[in-house]
Amino acid sequence: MSEAPLLRASGLGKSYGRIEACRDVSFGLWPGEVLGVVGESGSGKTTLLRCLAGEIEPSSGTVEFRDLQDGFLDVHRMSEARRRFLMRTQWGIVHQNPRDGLRMTVSAGANVGERLMSAGARHYGRIRTEALEWLERVELDTARIDDLPELFSGGMQQRLQIARILVSKPRLVFLDEPTGGLDVSVQARILDLLRRLARDLGLAVVIVTHDLGVARLLTHRLMVMRQGRVVEEGLTDQVLDDPHDPYTQLLVSSVIGA
Amino acid sequence: MARAIEVSGLDKGFTLHLRGGVHLSVLDGFALEVEVGECVALRGPSGAGKSTVLRCLYGNYLPDRGTVSVRDGEAMVDIATAGPREILALRRSTLGYVSQFLRVVPRVGALDLVMEPARERGLDAGAARERAVTLLERLHIPERLWDLPPATFSGGEQQRINIARGLVGEHPILLLDEPTASLDAANRASVVELIKMAKARGATVVGIFHDREVRDAVADRVLDIGSMGAAA
Amino acid sequence: MTALATQALPSRAHNFAYLDEQTKRMIRRALLKAVAVPGHQVPFASREMPLPYGWGTGGIQVTASILGADDVLKVIDQGADDTTNAVNIRRLFAKTADVATTTRTEEATVIQTRHRIPETPLREGQILVFQVPIPEPLRWLEPRETETLKLHALADYGLMQVDLYEDIAQYGRIAQSYDYPIEVHGRYVSSPSPIPKFDNPKLDRNPALLLFGAGREKRIYAIPPYTRVKSLDFDDHPFTVEKWDRPCDLCGATDSYLDEVVTDDKGGRLFCCSDTDYCEKRRAASAEKGMP
Numbered sequence: 150m151s152e153a154p155l156l157r158a159s160g161l162g163k164s165y166g167r168i169e170a171c172r173d174v175s176f177g178l179w180p181g182e183v184l185g186v187v188g189e190s191g192s193g194k195t196t197l198l199r200c201l202a203g204e205i206e207p208s209s210g211t212v213e214f215r216d217l218q219d220g221f222l223d224v225h226r227m228s229e230a231r232r233r234f235l236m237r238t239q240w241g242i243v244h245q246n247p248r249d250g251l252r253m254t255v256s257a258g259a260n261v262g263e264r265l266m267s268a269g270a271r272h273y274g275r276i277r278t279e280a281l282e283w284l285e286r287v288e289l290d291t292a293r294i295d296d297l298p299e300l301f302s303g304g305m306q307q308r309l310q311i312a313r314i315l316v317s318k319p320r321l322v323f324l325d326e327p328t329g330g331l332d333v334s335v336q337a338r339i340l341d342l343l344r345r346l347a348r349d350l351g352l353a354v355v356i357v358t359h360d361l362g363v364a365r366l367l368t369h370r371l372m373v374m375r376q377g378r379v380v381e382e383g384l385t386d387q388v389l390d391d392p393h394d395p396y397t398q399l400l401v402s403s404v405i406g407a
Numbered sequence: 408m409a410r411a412i413e414v415s416g417l418d419k420g421f422t423l424h425l426r427g428g429v430h431l432s433v434l435d436g437f438a439l440e441v442e443v444g445e446c447v448a449l450r451g452p453s454g455a456g457k458s459t460v461l462r463c464l465y466g467n468y469l470p471d472r473g474t475v476s477v478r479d480g481e482a483m484v485d486i487a488t489a490g491p492r493e494i495l496a497l498r499r500s501t502l503g504y505v506s507q508f509l510r511v512v513p514r515v516g517a518l519d520l521v522m523e524p525a526r527e528r529g530l531d532a533g534a535a536r537e538r539a540v541t542l543l544e545r546l547h548i549p550e551r552l553w554d555l556p557p558a559t560f561s562g563g564e565q566q567r568i569n570i571a572r573g574l575v576g577e578h579p580i581l582l583l584d585e586p587t588a589s590l591d592a593a594n595r596a597s598v599v600e601l602i603k604m605a606k607a608r609g610a611t612v613v614g615i616f617h618d619r620e621v622r623d624a625v626a627d628r629v630l631d632i633g634s635m636g637a638a639a
Numbered sequence: 640m641t642a643l644a645t646q647a648l649p650s651r652a653h654n655f656a657y658l659d660e661q662t663k664r665m666i667r668r669a670l671l672k673a674v675a676v677p678g679h680q681v682p683f684a685s686r687e688m689p690l691p692y693g694w695g696t697g698g699i700q701v702t703a704s705i706l707g708a709d710d711v712l713k714v715i716d717q718g719a720d721d722t723t724n725a726v727n728i729r730r731l732f733a734k735t736a737d738v739a740t741t742t743r744t745e746e747a748t749v750i751q752t753r754h755r756i757p758e759t760p761l762r763e764g765q766i767l768v769f770q771v772p773i774p775e776p777l778r779w780l781e782p783r784e785t786e787t788l789k790l791h792a793l794a795d796y797g798l799m800q801v802d803l804y805e806d807i808a809q810y811g812r813i814a815q816s817y818d819y820p821i822e823v824h825g826r827y828v829s830s831p832s833p834i835p836k837f838d839n840p841k842l843d844r845n846p847a848l849l850l851f852g853a854g855r856e857k858r859i860y861a862i863p864p865y866t867r868v869k870s871l872d873f874d875d876h877p878f879t880v881e882k883w884d885r886p887c888d889l890c891g892a893t894d895s896y897l898d899e900v901v902t903d904d905k906g907g908r909l910f911c912c913s914d915t916d917y918c919e920k921r922r923a924a925s926a927e928k929g930m931p
Contacts, residue, residue, distance in 0.1 A: 179492060230793045237797075255805045262804060267797025273807055273873040295808045337513040344512065348526070366512050370491045384466060384491045391468045395424035402425060 160210035185368030241314025247306035304335035417473035451632035505573030583614035673861035678823025696854030698770035713747035718913035761847035
């Protein structure tokens, strides 16, 4: 319990002019934990995710990441070189639209092998072997390693995205509506895959979703956002079964299967 | 004898903001003490707060007031004030729960689902599988169903999967919410056996048993909960 | 052709070597920066030249900036001194710089080239000026200039390696046969210009100074003498050069880059050295020895 968190947000906020997209968000995330951020559109959850993942710079507050060697690093104060390096090694972001997270012009194998090659891998055979292993891990047909991503279905593209970032063995993964846009039947398998991978690899995960059903099945802790603020947070099943905030109660009662 | 569970001054109510803020008080000053290895049955009319007690013990409901302490090794931990990480750790190591609803990831096979809590406790896949298989066999779930997702099972079969998930981790404290509600006599008997086996290895049990026979078979003590949750 | 004497009627309408002195200074500053950071693309204010983009304006501007009255200039295009482009560029400098010109590689002090490196080894003191169409090796992989600038600055070249991986996955080998990407001085990934990969090994630790000019893209870069240049590859798919199964039909060379020339419409063809000077010298040498 005295172990330091892997990710720490303090007083995080982002404004666009007078519009406060998100405000005063603070939390810690430990290895092996899955944190859900739920809210309706406009709640600020995607803005929050992008601040956390280093994609956009916050207007206030800090995001700190605990590096294995150097302790807590302020994600937005570090050099761009360092941040980019972090984002391709110890972090991963799975985008809502797979096209935002994949290179559509190169094959599945190249997509999965890219992080290895960026890190200096120079043996084609070994890169390919590792790509095959990861395709298998995410339950994609290994015979399709040389296919272009556009030949894959939405669910398969999503799996490919996951394989692409996990190949560098990140410690922290951000998921932005990972099952949005997928058929319901496909969603279920992706959810299970994510859960097992998070457990087996000891990943810390931040998942943004508007789907309370997904949150219940996948997350340990939950933060409910409304109009840029966190209105309730705690254990997922507690927040969903015993909601205290009026907005949370509204959300939970409105959703089938929450 | 050491205490496994100590609840005192537990108030739990619900403020329904969608109903104009009406407040429902379920538990008022509830208290409970359970020794290690004891099996206590909660009894009372519907709506009296029996499930609420179990849920407070599991950290699923947040108490308004009072302490809810459970034994974690040598120390007692107050669930009412513990943080989410602590409660999650306790659920992995100490608290097992059988609920009335089977809420699981869809399209995952029954065997995998039952193995899950054992994996969470740190068992490797092989050992978890062994335990899961043993439980499923005892609960008379035929092998042909093991790879099927339970969503298509009957109510009784789903309940037995639930029970298997609750017991596979062999937690020191078990919280059972109507474990035999949809089961036939043969399966009820199996569940009784499993509870007795858990007790034999030293588990503490707090349960709600609608079936009198089951209650009589496993409970060391019965606690009556009146309409306002005060212990009888 | 032997070395020409100075032209009879030098142009008086132009400054020496066509460009004004201020422009030459600007380009020389860019060249100094380029030499100081091998393989790094330095922007320069590319001028209007008397021929359009795509015809070697970058190379011409570099040559114009470094040419001195005592220099001897050779200009080749795809290895040949006698194509239209080579002839015209040579004539431009002969007119405006009144400088000696030659077709002999070993006699030249400055060689401007399009898409080949001469077969005759270069020596210290010589300068080879390359005409470059697209100086950015990552351009086809990453169209955003803002992004490629960052990738170079951060030495983030995974993308280039991905492209080579993709070649092997699709074709069984790295398919790039010209403009094959290189790593200069262990740091910058550069485009060697559209020379055949056959010529890439000549870049490594070459005693001459290698200068690259891209007029349309407005970039200059350089490889100083004796710099390590490595062609990108994989450990298990190492860089290889083209091979022919026959020698030059004209001079018998087995170590030069051969062009395939269609001789009739009945399928007849001959293979001959792309480097006309090299081929000629070999033929002259064997004629002297009385060989067939």
